[in-house]
Amino acid sequence: MENADMESNEKTDRIIDARMKLKRRFEEKMTQTPSMLDDNPRGSGPVNRHGMPTVPIGQTVTAKWPVLDLGYQPNIPLDKWQLNIDGAVNHPIRLKWDDLMALPQVEDTSDFHCVTTWSRLNIPWVGVRFMDLAALVDPKETATHIMCYGYDGYSTNVSLEEALKPDVLLVHTADGQPLSLEHGGPLRMITPQLYAWKGSKWIKRIEFLTENQLGFWEERGYSNTAYPWRNDRYS
Numbered sequence: 001m002e003n004a005d006m007e008s009n010e011k012t013d014r015i016i017d018a019r020m021k022l023k024r025r026f027e028e029k030m031t032q033t034p035s036m037l038d039d040n041p042r043g044s045g046p047v048n049r050h051g052m053p054t055v056p057i058g059q060t061v062t063a064k065w066p067v068l069d070l071g072y073q074p075n076i077p078l079d080k081w082q083l084n085i086d087g088a089v090n091h092p093i094r095l096k097w098d099d100l101m102a103l104p105q106v107e108d109t110s111d112f113h114c115v116t117t118w119s120r121l122n123i124p125w126v127g128v129r130f131m132d133l134a135a136l137v138d139p140k141e142t143a144t145h146i147m148c149y150g151y152d153g154y155s156t157n158v159s160l161e162e163a164l165k166p167d168v169l170l171v172h173t174a175d176g177q178p179l180s181l182e183h184g185g186p187l188r189m190i191t192p193q194l195y196a197w198k199g200s201k202w203i204k205r206i207e208f209l210t211e212n213q214l215g216f217w218e219e220r221g222y223s224n225t226a227y228p229w230r231n232d233r234y235s
């Protein structure tokens with residue numbers, strides 16, 4: 001076998017190992033998250049693949065895709081773009097665009113629920129699983145949360161038991177098109193089982209934390225947990 005192949009096999013093995021370890025470590029905690037715990041998630045419409053009513057309580061479905069930001073949309077050319085993943089991890093990494101595209105690419109269709117009461121359903125995404133990025137950096141035993149930072153100065157915190165769910169992606173493609181600048185292109189995170197503010201647009205850094213910290217909106221009164229089927233909007 002070529003040296004490069006051997007190296008890449010070792011890397012793949014390391015990632016698979018780390019992924020299994022993470023699964024085992026967070027399985028129990030994940031069953032305690034509202035989406036898996038609640039017998040009667042609140043909302044209307046047919047049951048979705050997570051067992052929740054399609055439209056969470058207090059939400060209205062929109063065909064349009066509104067834009068929410070802090071009044072500034074940072075435009076990062078792909079050759080300058082990078083994503084740092086660091087904090088309480090064994091292998092901090094800095095990904096350039098080509099590194100990101102070389103990782104396993106996942107297609108998934110999911111819903112988007114904004115706390116300001118609109119929901120956009122069935123958005124087809126392409127991107128990389130947060131779980132796979134976490135496996136790459138191998139979180140320390142003490143890691144419990146992440147803080148995600150955007151190029152616009154935004155931040156938002158997510159617990160690892162939520163972030164490691166398989167539909168949490170870092171996406172570069174939506175509706176079959178490169179993710180537009182206004183929606184967080186070139187890369188944003190999505191958290192389909194939480195309100196959409198938990199997904200940072202223009203993501204530039206993911207910091208693993210050993211205790212919970214509040215992000216931009218969480219400091220301003222939005223819920224720490226942000227679970228749409230409990231109408232869990234404010235703290």
Ligand SMILES: Nc1nc2c(c(=O)[nH]1)N[C@H]1C(S)=C(S)[C@@H](COP(=O)(O)O)O[C@H]1N2
Nearest residue numbers: 066067068069070114150154183197200201
């Ligand atoms: N970097 C960054 N990410 C962000 C925001 C922001 O202002 N900056 N707004 C959040 C909020 S409140 C929502 S509802 C969604 C909106 O995403 P959209 O503009 O693509 O609809 O992005 C979230 N992620």
Ligand SMILES: [Mo]
Nearest residue numbers: 114115116197
């Ligand atoms: Mo929002």
